[in-house]
Each structure stands twice: as C-alpha cells, then as structure tokens.
Amino acid sequence: MADQKNPPEPPKSDGVVLSDEQKRRRRARSIAIASVLGFLVLLFYVVTIVKLGPNVLNRPL
Numbered sequence: 001m002a003d004q005k006n007p008p009e010p011p012k013s014d015g016v017v018l019s020d021e022q023k024r025r026r027r028a029r030s031i032a033i034a035s036v037l038g039f040l041v042l043l044f045y046v047v048t049i050v051k052l053g054p055n056v057l058n059r060p061l
Helices: 020-052 054-058
Strands: none
Touching: none
16 A cells, blocks of 8 residues: 555656657747637727727716
C-alpha cells in the first residue's frame, strides 16, 4: 500500500517534434483563427448596437 502514494513516473519522451515549416504554418493558422474570431466579436458588437438603435444612450436609467 505504500507504493500507492508514489506511483511510478511515465518514461520521458520528446513527443512530437515539429519542423520549422510546421511551426510557421501553425503560427499562421493561429493568427488567421484569431483574426476571424476578432472580426466576429466586432461584427456582433456592431450588430447589437445597430439593433438597439440610436437612442440607447438617451434611455432613462
């Protein structure tokens, strides 16, 4: 039962090693996804403001 407290560690491995080309493509893909996500956030914000109308700032609190 004492062995239960300290389970054996898994063997160390380097895992997947990406080439420079794969790293470059991953970064480009990440930037593209972030750009699209930012555009969608901005689009939703603008559509929300447009749907609320011009008097949204003059409403009673």
